[in-house]
Amino acid sequence: MNTVLARVPVSRLLRTPRAWVMMGAWTVLAVGFAAAARAQGASHGADHALVGAFGALVVPLLCYAIAGGALGATSLSAAGAPAVAFGATPPRAAAATVAVLVAVSAAACAVLGAAVAIVAHGSADPPVARDAIASAYAGALGGAAYASLFAFGSTFGRRGGGRTVALVADWLLGANATAVAFVTPRAHLRNLLGGTPPAGLGERVSAVALVLLVVVFATLSVRRTR
């Protein structure tokens, strides 16, 4: 049933050219930064590219573009309306949409994270295979958390304008290393990619925190469509 309900957001994502242009642009930016780091011969090229452009800029904006593609310029409940019109319950339609959003964002950020680690690899970076796997793992968790956050944001406003507020809030609150940053995907993703941790937390705690953010925001999103 849920795979059937997923057809609506998947078709929207696959057949919206504007979403592909935006996703392509952020992908090119990430790979471009990685290539520039390699060209400069930086010994910690992967670290710089991952913590800088990839984690801080590309992951949130790529997930934002994916959310825009899967939901269209509407709220989460409006995005599920076609499935609801054919007899699905609103929470199940919303859950299917959030699941697609989280899965696609996690996969895209994982692949891109690994690619950035490989392209920007420097002489002082960890072994390239291990670094690529760790970056893919961090990218997947970060992408999933951002997708869940944007799904929750999309439950606010008739056209889902809340997800833009969520993007800005994450940007502002997650920029520092204080305890406030604990509720933002940005701070935990930065920690996993080797940057400054929020409130001095370890990487494992940040990984658990990202999983919790995925679950909490996804649950709240579905509950708000009832």
Add this chain to the structure above:
Amino acid sequence: MIALEGIASRRGGLARASLSLDWDAGMHAVVGGTPDGAPELLAIVAGLERPRTGSVRVLDGNPHDAQVRRAIALVPATPALPERMTVRETLELAAAIRGDAATPPAAERLATLGVEALAGRRVLGLSLEEARAVALVEALTAPSVRVILVEEPRVSVDPRAAALLPERLRARAAAGCAVVMTTPSMRDAATLGDDHLFLTAARPPAMARLRIVTRDPAALVSAIAREPAVEGVSRHDAPRSGNGAASAATAGALGVVVARGPDASALAHAVGRAVVASGADVVEMRQDFTPGARDVAP
């Protein structure tokens, strides 16, 4: 099949209501528009809105339950279809969600309303009328659907589908479906519905009155006077408006008929029947709250 008990909506025209009814299989017309709460009534029956007060039972269950939801088809004024899919994919998706394993091919389903040419079209490129026709086809041809809710079946429907729609809806009703239609038009309600529910945003008056502007007032008065549910009927001159010769000529050809009766629903049904029987050309029909019209007993 549909039982409402003391229903009031959270917003809209039904907010102050306390609506109770019991609908079985058949054609049920709800006379009222958006200000009267007609869309809210359909949304409550479809399980898309929760009533402020009262209880709703559809197909012996709660319309919010997944099993019941799959047997309800709602065709609103602006249907929500998956805009990036083709019409064929849309009908296949609908069948999959409803759990209808053995549905005919999309073209065959669309032929029910004569719109099989739409099968390969993208939903995004459909006009509102075409989109409504697709939504109606889905509702009419899904085997699992037992409750069909249609907002204004004569408005914004593809002309190919509009001609076939009443017959197809009747066929589904005869096959055991409850078909509920909302319309602000008394004539549509009379021709489409087997019974009528009269919605009004205002508190119902003690005596219901209908004011009909027609080109054949004499024929209509005679027909209405024969209806037992009508307590009184009167004929008046049409009010003149505008300054031009054309409007004066038009107004001169019109007459106003006011019918009254103790039961708004029965009155609506009776007037609708009289309009059809007399063949009177009706320009406008609405509830009348103007006091002082002199009535002629039938």
